[in-house]
Amino acid sequence: MLLEYYLLIVNILGIFLIMIDKLKAKYKRWRIKENTLLIVTLIGGSIGVYLSMYIFHHKTRKPKFRYGVPAIIILQLLISFLIFK
Template identity: 55%
Template sequence: MKIFLYYILLVNIYGFILMYIDKNKSKKGKWRISENKLFITAILFGSLGIFLGMYTLRHKTKHPKFVIGIPAIIILQLFIYFKFLNNLLP
């Protein structure tokens, strides 16, 4: 359980940092982080970091794919955690 919590913490920090880097690159007109990479990070339980990055940095908040998709992933992950993982992990 402890390892899982450390993983969740790290992947969410990583997701937030990805949003920060992408926001800075968008301001400078440079090559950007792909939306697929952001969504894959979210699916790998980094959705809260991506979500916090969206709204604290005001990044991707006008894209329906993110405004609807990231909260949907969070809800799905909460369901998975409470339905399955909570019972498996001591």
């Protein structure tokens, strides 16, 4: 139960960070570091980050995100399968 709440919170955080970074990019403001976005992805926010990338059309052309986020999702699924099988 605790894991589900953690994943929900970190995915919502990922969605908000992508949304905020998109707005900051649109208005030429100070941006959220790519490493921050990737760290949120790595700690469990990968689905939220991935979905919000395409909802907000943000970071979809950057190879680091276009290929990196799906790779992280696959890695997390494999690890989850090994742990919870």
